[in-house]
Amino acid sequence: MGAINKKGRQTFIFADPPCIISWASIVGPKEGEGPWSDDFDQILPDYLWGEASWEKTESKMLREAAKLALSKQGLQTSDIELMVAGDLLNQITSSNYAAREIAVPFLGLYGACSTMAESLLVAAAMVDGGYCERVLAATSSHHYSAERQYRAPVEQGVQRVPSSQWTATAAGAVILQKGGSGPRLSCATVGKVIDMGQTDAANMGAAMAPAAVDTIKAHFQETGRPHDYYDLVVTGDLAAVGLSVARELFVRVGLVPSPNFSDCGVLLYDGLQDVDSGGSGCGCSACMLTGPFLRKVAGGEMRNILLVSTGALMSPTTTFQKESIPAIAHAVAIENI
Amino acid sequence: MGKNPEELLKTAEQEEYHHLVNRMKPKPPLAQNCMWAFVVGGLICVVGQIIMEYFISLGYSRQDAVSLESTSMIFLGALFTGLGIYDNLGAKAGAGSVVPITGFANAIVAPAMEFKREGYIFGVGAKMFSIAGPxxxxGFTASVLIGLAKLIMLYL
Structure with missing residues (x-):
């Protein structure tokens, strides 16, 4: 006997699709200068936002995004039964410290930059499974806290290569509920960890592209949906290099998502913002979802989207030990039903 | 080598993928980067030379002037790191601003600034030489070896 709410090996079908009743986004100054400034709820004036360290700022962004999403529906933190969140920092401290303030039952996740889709997937399963009425899914990333953990001190004069990506300073929070009005999360495909032997931490898009293609392929196969089912199929943070590699891989596996296939890392910044290949980080797909995408779906501008957040699962230690970069991608289908 | 067919297939797949990625990967603008490195590195050296000539004109011996010049350049490297200018220079000039002694100052001051929030001992103290340490x-190892070689040659 197979599980009743699953199709194929990886895809969860939600029997009563949970409703996205509210969402909020908070982004940094650079993201606020990009093409979507009108879509974000809040744009920070600077990178510290009155805090003493970038780590504290990142945690505050997650916490405030969650509170903002709640306040839009006149809800209190006590109105949510579960918080599912994760981030990029060691021991997912941004989420842990935000959860300390929000003080509701909490599940911490680590999926690197795939966290937005991963947390939505877990939250939706909790709601549809009847374990919770209302769940908060959130994530955040901060450019400078990520830089100091994964790369070099900020003031050090290092040259970036054209394939490198810019970790977004952004946070997104989504509230899922059983019933209500708003776009619904109809199904989700859990990704497998895929490693194609890439070792270049300055070219993460290339390390993640095979994982994104694998998950998207599985999603269409298992749901049986036609390739042009979604108005937009959007990956998390493959950026320009990863996106062009993914397009090539799609041709090879005989699947071309249409009519629109793009990437949050490509969309988040405009071409003149000096971000090389494009954006990355948990916040990249989180703020694009909670900024423009959900507004467009809720407003009827788009019928549905497939958000495929992508994550590179290495650490600075594994990079120094010359390990290759494993990657993952989770897909969530958001639609007006 | 007892590799089973599955592993061989996996390796072949990874190799093929590696070729694809290399084809798609944008090449760094080499000529432009070299020009920036040449101009910025050269200008840093010109500033050094001017400082040295200035100390000589004050009556210092050539050897003293060189020491004073190095010290001044280290100060300037640290100062411009602190002002948040040196990293912008490095992003453009690459090796042009890393190789001169000012780049060494940058590599020490940048982590010192960054890790101040973790305190003076386990932050600044422990992390200050994380990049310059190697x-x-x-450098010290090489100098000791060369010193030994010179000593041996003296007694030969």
């Missing part, structure tokens, strides 16, 4: 270690 340079110091292997």
């Amino acid at each position: 340079t110091l270690l292997f």
